[in-house]
Amino acid sequence: MTIPIHYFLVLAAALFATGAVGFLLRRNLLVLLMSIELMLNAVNLTLVAFNRLHPQNHGGQVLAFFVIAIAAAEAAVGLAIVLAYFRLRGTVRSDEATALKH
Amino acid sequence: MTNMQLVERVFFALAALLTLGGAIATVAARRPIRGAMGLLTTILGICGCYLLLHAEFLATIQLIVYAGAVVILFIFVVMLLGSSAESPADGSAALPRYLAAGVFVACVLGAGTLMLRVSADRGKAAVPAVAEHFGTIEKIGRELFTEKVIPFELTGALLLVAVVGALAVGRGKQADPTLEPADPSTQDGGKGEGSAITEATTAGAASAHAGDRA
Numbered sequence: 001m002t003i004p005i006h007y008f009l010v011l012a013a014a015l016f017a018t019g020a021v022g023f024l025l026r027r028n029l030l031v032l033l034m035s036i037e038l039m040l041n042a043v044n045l046t047l048v049a050f051n052r053l054h055p056q057n058h059g060g061q062v063l064a065f066f067v068i069a070i071a072a073a074e075a076a077v078g079l080a081i082v083l084a085y086f087r088l089r090g091t092v093r094s095d096e097a098t099a100l101k102h
Numbered sequence: 103m104t105n106m107q108l109v110e111r112v113f114f115a116l117a118a119l120l121t122l123g124g125a126i127a128t129v130a131a132r133r134p135i136r137g138a139m140g141l142l143t144t145i146l147g148i149c150g151c152y153l154l155l156h157a158e159f160l161a162t163i164q165l166i167v168y169a170g171a172v173v174i175l176f177i178f179v180v181m182l183l184g185s186s187a188e189s190p191a192d193g194s195a196a197l198p199r200y201l202a203a204g205v206f207v208a209c210v211l212g213a214g215t216l217m218l219r220v221s222a223d224r225g226k227a228a229v230p231a232v233a234e235h236f237g238t239i240e241k242i243g244r245e246l247f248t249e250k251v252i253p254f255e256l257t258g259a260l261l262l263v264a265v266v267g268a269l270a271v272g273r274g275k276q277a278d279p280t281l282e283p284a285d286p287s288t289q290d291g292g293k294g295e296g297s298a299i300t301e302a303t304t305a306g307a308a309s310a311h312a313g314d315r316a
Contacts, residue, residue: 006221017210022129030134073264080272
């Protein structure tokens, strides 16, 4: 392979930054969940890239496999929570979640 | 050889473009359905990166799980919510959030430049050659079911718990239709006293049924 590993690492860092900025700046719960998925994907890309640098075993790829499974579980539960929240409040704005504040 | 190099570079550039473009579309989309499409684009780009990194099995899993399940789940929820899925005036974030985001982006940019500079010093031939079947389902399966079998089984348990949890949360507070129909005025699962009464009657009916069975 001729592409240096750090290209992938920089790409993953940029992806993670995009996801984090989206998580911080957006107020839509659905977009927040998608931003979390972006960040998980960035971490997965980093794991696989480092595994390519040390190809004696498949530790990074197996860990990325586990992360994918956990991300799927997180998306299922998170979307169920979004639906329950929508049923309660009639909106998906994260600002309206103030029940514990008052 | 140079031809091959060129192909690899073009492929990587395409994958990186898809990844970053999709990510920005996800974050910047005003409608969540477009965000879901951006997420799909990102996932395709990352799949391309996995192929370049000799992770064929993970590329397949990425397509099946993310593009096939997670994005579809998002689209289902967006369609279930309808027009209320998009929130008006979403861009007006508070100043601390902008500050936090700015600091974060600055950190990432600094780390990225540092990394590029350091690795440029260390030379570019650092990527080792791989064994013949690196990253295939055979090798990863062998490792998954021998060394890492306990985390693998735990992941199965986690998925089971997640399914049960998603069902329990997503179903909401509904009276069990097989039980005695409660008073229709309290049936809508509303707020305050009404729902408390519904719960009380449901619990009463449930205990009555349990008594019948016993």
